[in-house]
Amino acid sequence: MSKALLYDATLCIGCKLCEQACAEQNHLPYNDSIAAEEKLSAHKLTAIRARDGKFMRRLCMNCADPTCVSVCPVGAFRKAAAGPVVYDQNRCIGCRYCMLSCPFQVPAYEWNNRLPIVKKCDMCGERVAAGRPTACAEICPTGATQFGERNALIAEAQQRLREKPDQYVNHLFGLSEVGGTSVLLLSSVPFVQFGYRADLPHEPLPMLTWRVLSHVPDIAVLGSVLLGGIWWITHRREEVATAEGAEKVRPS
Amino acid sequence: MNGFLSRRRVTFWQGVFAVLLVGGIYATFVRFYYALGGATHLSDSFPWGLWIGFDVLCGVGLAAGGFTLAAVVHIFNIERYKPVLRPAILTAFLGYLLVILALMYDLGRPYRIWHALVMWNPRSVMFEVAWCVMLYTAVLGLEFAPVVFERLGWRAALRWMRFVSIPLVIAGVILSTLHQSSLGSLYLIVPHKLYPLWYSPLLPMFFFVSALCVGLAMTIFESWHSSRAFGRQLELPLLASMGRVLTVLLAVYLSLRFLDLYHRRVLGLLLEPRTETYLFAVEILLMLVPMALLLRRSVRFDPAALYLCAVMVVLGFVAHRLNVTVTGMERASGTSYVPKWTEIMLTLSFIGLGFAIFRWTAKHLPVFPAERPAPAEPKPIPSRARLAPQPVGKD
Numbered sequence: 001m002s003k004a005l006l007y008d009a010t011l012c013i014g015c016k017l018c019e020q021a022c023a024e025q026n027h028l029p030y031n032d033s034i035a036a037e038e039k040l041s042a043h044k045l046t047a048i049r050a051r052d053g054k055f056m057r058r059l060c061m062n063c064a065d066p067t068c069v070s071v072c073p074v075g076a077f078r079k080a081a082a083g084p085v086v087y088d089q090n091r092c093i094g095c096r097y098c099m100l101s102c103p104f105q106v107p108a109y110e111w112n113n114r115l116p117i118v119k120k121c122d123m124c125g126e127r128v129a130a131g132r133p134t135a136c137a138e139i140c141p142t143g144a145t146q147f148g149e150r151n152a153l154i155a156e157a158q159q160r161l162r163e164k165p166d167q168y169v170n171h172l173f174g175l176s177e178v179g180g181t182s183v184l185l186l187s188s189v190p191f192v193q194f195g196y197r198a199d200l201p202h203e204p205l206p207m208l209t210w211r212v213l214s215h216v217p218d219i220a221v222l223g224s225v226l227l228g229g230i231w232w233i234t235h236r237r238e239e240v241a242t243a244e245g246a247e248k249v250r251p252s
Numbered sequence: 253m254n255g256f257l258s259r260r261r262v263t264f265w266q267g268v269f270a271v272l273l274v275g276g277i278y279a280t281f282v283r284f285y286y287a288l289g290g291a292t293h294l295s296d297s298f299p300w301g302l303w304i305g306f307d308v309l310c311g312v313g314l315a316a317g318g319f320t321l322a323a324v325v326h327i328f329n330i331e332r333y334k335p336v337l338r339p340a341i342l343t344a345f346l347g348y349l350l351v352i353l354a355l356m357y358d359l360g361r362p363y364r365i366w367h368a369l370v371m372w373n374p375r376s377v378m379f380e381v382a383w384c385v386m387l388y389t390a391v392l393g394l395e396f397a398p399v400v401f402e403r404l405g406w407r408a409a410l411r412w413m414r415f416v417s418i419p420l421v422i423a424g425v426i427l428s429t430l431h432q433s434s435l436g437s438l439y440l441i442v443p444h445k446l447y448p449l450w451y452s453p454l455l456p457m458f459f460f461v462s463a464l465c466v467g468l469a470m471t472i473f474e475s476w477h478s479s480r481a482f483g484r485q486l487e488l489p490l491l492a493s494m495g496r497v498l499t500v501l502l503a504v505y506l507s508l509r510f511l512d513l514y515h516r517r518v519l520g521l522l523l524e525p526r527t528e529t530y531l532f533a534v535e536i537l538l539m540l541v542p543m544a545l546l547l548r549r550s551v552r553f554d555p556a557a558l559y560l561c562a563v564m565v566v567l568g569f570v571a572h573r574l575n576v577t578v579t580g581m582e583r584a585s586g587t588s589y590v591p592k593w594t595e596i597m598l599t600l601s602f603i604g605l606g607f608a609i610f611r612w613t614a615k616h617l618p619v620f621p622a623e624r625p626a627p628a629e630p631k632p633i634p635s636r637a638r639l640a641p642q643p644v645g646k647d
Contacts, residue, residue: 041296067441073378074364074371093367094360097378099299101441105585108296109360111289116360197444208440209377212456216380216430223426227327231418234329 002182003083003128004150005059005137006157009187010167011144012055014048018136018145022046022059025124025135042108045121046136049194054187056194057145059136060085060106060121061174062182065204068098068107076118083150083182084123092117103178103200123182150182157186179204269604276601279594283357291594295587302591305577307354307599309435310570311347312385313459316467317474318344318392319428326421333494335487335621338399339478340471342619345392346609350602352385357598377437384431391424403617432463439576447580448518449532454508455576461505462569465539468498469565476559478614492552495561502543502565506536531571531579538568 016035023030028043038049038058046059062085069077069085076091077098094116099107110116124134132138137147146153157172173185177200185191192198283291294301317340324330325337356362368382394413401409436459443451452458472491479486513519522529542561551557582588591599613619 039296070373070375071378071441072373073376073382074367075373075376076371091367091371092361093364094362095358095378096299096360097376097438099296100445103444105297109288109299111294111296112287114284114287116287199444201443205441205443206375208443208453209437210375212433212437212440213375213377213380219430220426223429224422227323227422227425228418231327231329231422234327238329 002064002081002150003123003147004153004182004184005062005123005134006146006148006153006184007057007186008144008146008157008160009054009056009185009189011142012048012057013142013144014050014055015141016048017139017141018057019044019046019048021135021139022121025127026119040106040108040120042110042119045108045119051189051193054189056187056191056196057185058106058195059183060123061104061177062121062123063178063204064180064182065178065206067101067103067178067205070206070209071097071101073097080125080129082128084125084128085120085182086122086125087118087120089117101205103197103205150184153184157184160186176202178202265607269608272597272601272604275597276604279597279601280357282594283598288358288360291592293589293592293595295589297585298581298587298589300577300581301589302578302595302599303354303358305574306570307602308351308358309573309577311351311354311602312431312435313463313466313569313573314470314566315344315347315351316428316432316463317471318347318395318467319425320464320467321471322395322421323425326418327425332490336471336475336490336494338396338619339474339614340467341392341395342399342610342613343470343474345389345396346606346613348385348389348392350606352389353605354598354602355385377434377440380430380434381438384427384434388424388427388431391420391427394420395424399617399619428463429460433457433460435459436576442581445581445584446576447528447583448516449513449521449528450576450580452512452516454512458505458509458512458572461501461508462572465498465501465505465565466569468494468501469542469562469569472498472558472562473566474610476555476562478620481611482614482620484620486555488553488555491555491558492549495546495552495558498561498565499543499546502539502546506539506543509536528575528579528583531575535568535571535575538564538571542568 019035020030022028022045023034026045028045034044037044038047040047040058046057049056049058062079062083064079066077066079066085069075069079072092073095074091074093076088077085078088079085094109096107096109096118098118099105099109107118107120109118124132124136127134133147134145137145140146146156148156154172154175161168161170161172167188168186169188169190171187171191173187173191173196174181174183179202185196187194190198279291288294292301292303321333321337321340325333355365359365365382368379369386373379394416398410398413398417401413433456436455436457439446439451439455440453472494475487475491478484510519513522522532542564545551545557546561551561578589
């Protein structure tokens with residue numbers, strides 16, 4: 001079954017232990033100045049944002065039908081059955097189309113590395129595959145970040161929304177955004193205030209390009225037939241001319 | 253006097269080219285020593301800039317004359333366009349080679365470009381783009397090969413080429429159609445990022461039709477330039493009739509653009525006083541003005557005016573692609589992107605390289621039809637005086 005993360009901002013105390021655990025897990029540096037950064041980057045794969053005493057977490061949403069998986073020309077991204085969207089740096093050619101197209105603006109690039117790779121949270125792909133929770137969920141002292149079965153977490157989140165409607169905005173973010181994500185968010189303030197888009201479609205984005213791409217064989221086959229046919233027809237006059245040995249019929 | 257002037261001009265342009273080359277070499281060092289971060293103003297929130305927006309997307313588009321004219325001459329059998337076919341194929345071939353060169357700078361790991369050959373992802377537009385670039389460059393190489401064979405006097409090779417030329421042309425037209433439109437499809441996946449004046453489900457169609465327009469405009473452009481550079485007769489009646497076709501294509505393109513805005517109910521955005529609106533207006537006017545001008549016969553048969561119209565179409569085309577790749581993406585990204593000098597320098601070097609190689613090739617290979625002047629070079633006659641009269645009836 002597919003795993004997921006549920007982040008409940010109302011339980012978050014902004015201790016940033018998740019950031020630290022994430023850095024350790026991914027062998028990235030972590031210190032006070034990095035802790036102060038609120039942006040995702042090649043050296044920070046999850047970030048806690050604070051606004052007026054409220055918190056919100058940013059990390060890869062690990063979509064159900066991920067845009068990055070669909071756009072990568074060399075198939076460097078893969079949606080694992082357990083939920084994580086994992087990246088194979090040995091395939092990546094560095095076109096950065098994943099960064100351009102990610103609806104959550106998550107993938108980051110090692111701009112100052114001569115042999116750069118893309119960096120993003122992969123929901124601790126290896127740990128999850130081994131049946132363990134993500135590093136961030138394991139360390140979270142308040143249960144704000146919770147790891148579990150996606151269906152169970154959805155039920156849990158919806159129960160919280162039902163029981164304490166005054167504590168939450170009535171929106172489980174990630175339930176249906178771009179076709180659903182493996183990271184689910186609850187908040188007491190509208191998600192847009194923390195930079196999450198309110199205008200995301202509820203269908204997976206890869207459909208937008210697939211609708212066109214699926215017609216490539218049609219264009220190739222019908223186009224060839226059509227062009228070949230036109231060539232055959234337009235050159236008929238010459239055939240006739242040669243057959244009759246007539247000179248003047250040649251088109252000018 | 254004209255001969256003296258043109259000799260002066262040559263040395264001037266050679267100087268410009270030398271500067272561009274030296275600048276380009278230094279920028280190359282910066283790019284590969286200080287990485288993308290040191291050579292560009294790209295960022296996580298703005299990962300594609302001038303090199304993709306101009307060098308790649310416009311480069312491919314400006315090469316569209318190759319497949320357009322190949323189809324006109326070989327498929328539709330309109331033979332009178334033959335004189336401008338070879339230069340158009342050469343432009344396309346050089347264009348694609350330069351696009352690949354630019355990609356080598358933009359890709360984070362250019363040495364892995366071959367990965368797309370073996371690591372497939374048919375769901376990716378970029379995958380389609382990669383294959384189109386590779387295959388069409390190969391096709392263009394083969395389409396241009398007869399020019400080289402002719403120069404070398406390889407009769408047998410020429411006969412073989414004639415045998416495969418039609419399948420090659422058909423493959424070229426199909427690949428180009430797919431490639432031009434897929435560059436637009438690249439942006440279908442960012443409905444939430446691309447400004448609504450440009451985001452449209454019809455992006456692939458717009459990219460294809462505008463490529464047809466710019467293919468004709470580029471053919472007029474380069475015919476005009478090579479007639480000046482090599483003191484050749486300008487194929488004016490031919491170019492004038494291309495101007496007529498161009499008008500029709502521009503009209504189709506502009507109608508599509510506005511119908512699209514209407515159906516998506518975003519016409520109202522045109523009243524918003526903001527950068528996007530102004531740049532949209534620039535882009536549209538650069539297509540609309542030449543369309544209107546080219547309706548007039550006197551414009552089509554005036555080499556200077558015809559040239560000016562072609563230049564406007566090229567600029568309008570570039571403006572559209574830059575609007576899609578840069579202007580339209582800025583607002584949602586929350587950043588403002590201005591290319592770094594290295595990005596601009598390398599772009600200019602690529603353009604310079606294109607002009608220089610075209611010039612060299614046209615000089616040493618039979619790119620233009622036979623009437624090229626003998627090496628003893630008679631003084632070129634001022635182009636205006638030679639060209640202005642004699643509007644032949646056919647247009």
